[in-house]
Amino acid sequence: MNKKQPVYLKLFETISHAILDGKYKDGDLLPSVRAFASTQGANPLTVAKAYQLFQDRGLVTVKRGVGLFVANGAVQKLRNAERQNFIDNSWPEISKHMHRIGIELSDLIEQEG
Amino acid sequence: MNKKQPVYLKLFETISHAILDGKYKDGDLLPSVRAFASTQGANPLTVAKAYQLFQDRGLVTVKRGVGLFVANGAVQKLRNAERQNFIDNSWPEISKHMHRIGIELSDLIEQEG
DNA sequence: TGCACTGTATTATGGCACTGATGCACTATG
DNA sequence: CATAGTGCATCAGTGCCATAATACAGTGCA
Numbered sequence: 461m462n463k464k465q466p467v468y469l470k471l472f473e474t475i476s477h478a479i480l481d482g483k484y485k486d487g488d489l490l491p492s493v494r495a496f497a498s499t500q501g502a503n504p505l506t507v508a509k510a511y512q513l514f515q516d517r518g519l520v521t522v523k524r525g526v527g528l529f530v531a532n533g534a535v536q537k538l539r540n541a542e543r544q545n546f547i548d549n550s551w552p553e554i555s556k557h558m559h560r561i562g563i564e565l566s567d568l569i570e571q572e573g
Numbered sequence: 574m575n576k577k578q579p580v581y582l583k584l585f586e587t588i589s590h591a592i593l594d595g596k597y598k599d600g601d602l603l604p605s606v607r608a609f610a611s612t613q614g615a616n617p618l619t620v621a622k623a624y625q626l627f628q629d630r631g632l633v634t635v636k637r638g639v640g641l642f643v644a645n646g647a648v649q650k651l652r653n654a655e656r657q658n659f660i661d662n663s664w665p666e667i668s669k670h671m672h673r674i675g676i677e678l679s680d681l682i683e684q685e686g
Numbered sequence: 687t688g689c690a691c692t693g694t695a696t697t698a699t700g701g702c703a704c705t706g707a708t709g710c711a712c713t714a715t716g
Numbered sequence: 717c718a719t720a721g722t723g724c725a726t727c728a729g730t731g732c733c734a735t736a737a738t739a740c741a742g743t744g745c746a
Binding site for chain 3: 492493494505508511512522523524525526527528
């Protein structure tokens with residue numbers, strides 16, 4: 461239903477996925493605000509807004525004048541947070557919706573192959 | 574991540590659920606714009622906007638000056654559309670996300686009891 | 687020291703979606 | 717015809733988002 465997402469949230473997801481997929485590990489230097497903005501075709505301030513979300517969660521360490529680094533233990537921390545959020549928030553509603561429209565978990569398993 | 578939903582989409586969901594749950598069947602008269610707005614604490618125009626979505630999908634029949642009626646076969650049509658949308662759009666992304674954060678379907682089955 | 691690179695703060699602007707108030711067109715009823 | 721109930725179109729206000737132009741502060745290196 462709702463597919464439209466603000467750019468800064470899309471960027472946040474892009475970076476999150478990169479971290480979860482192992483592209484950036486603990487201590488790694490993230491792309492600079494301006495560089496990442498350039499590759500993504502976005503505004504530097506929008507990228508900064510996305511990075512700000514990581515700072516708010518303590519997932520990156522800022523070295524002013526140098527760049528942003530993936531904080532110690534951030535990869536695991538991010539994965540745990542995502543898992544907890546999925547279990548607590550996303551899944552219950554998904555499960556409800558599935559039940560309402562008559563789709564069971566067993567109907568989905570076969571597609572995993 | 575994104576929990577905020579416009580009021581008119583919430584109303585759309587509320588009505589959809591009522592129809593899927595059998596509260597309104599084919600041919601039934603839906604609550605009037607003003608009446609539903611009153612019970613939901615919303616603006617009549619916002620309700621009208623939600624109802625508009627049903628018209629766009631051909632799920633309701635408008636009798637100007639009388640009210641909106643659930644169209645013929647709309648219940649089944651709505652259920653099928655929701656199922657198809659879930660299978661084609663929602664589930665693939667959910668599945669991807671689950672795989673990314675390391676949650677398998679089998680991890681969720683036991684909570685269904 | 688000078689330079690080029692980092693992130694950040696400020697202010698302003700335009701666009702867009704959502705919401706709200708009013709009034710109009712239509713219909714059933716008496 | 718009169719009335720009260722429908723849905724609906726038009727206009728305006730609000731807030732979030734994205735972008736922009738600058739300026740500032742910190743760092744690494746020649």
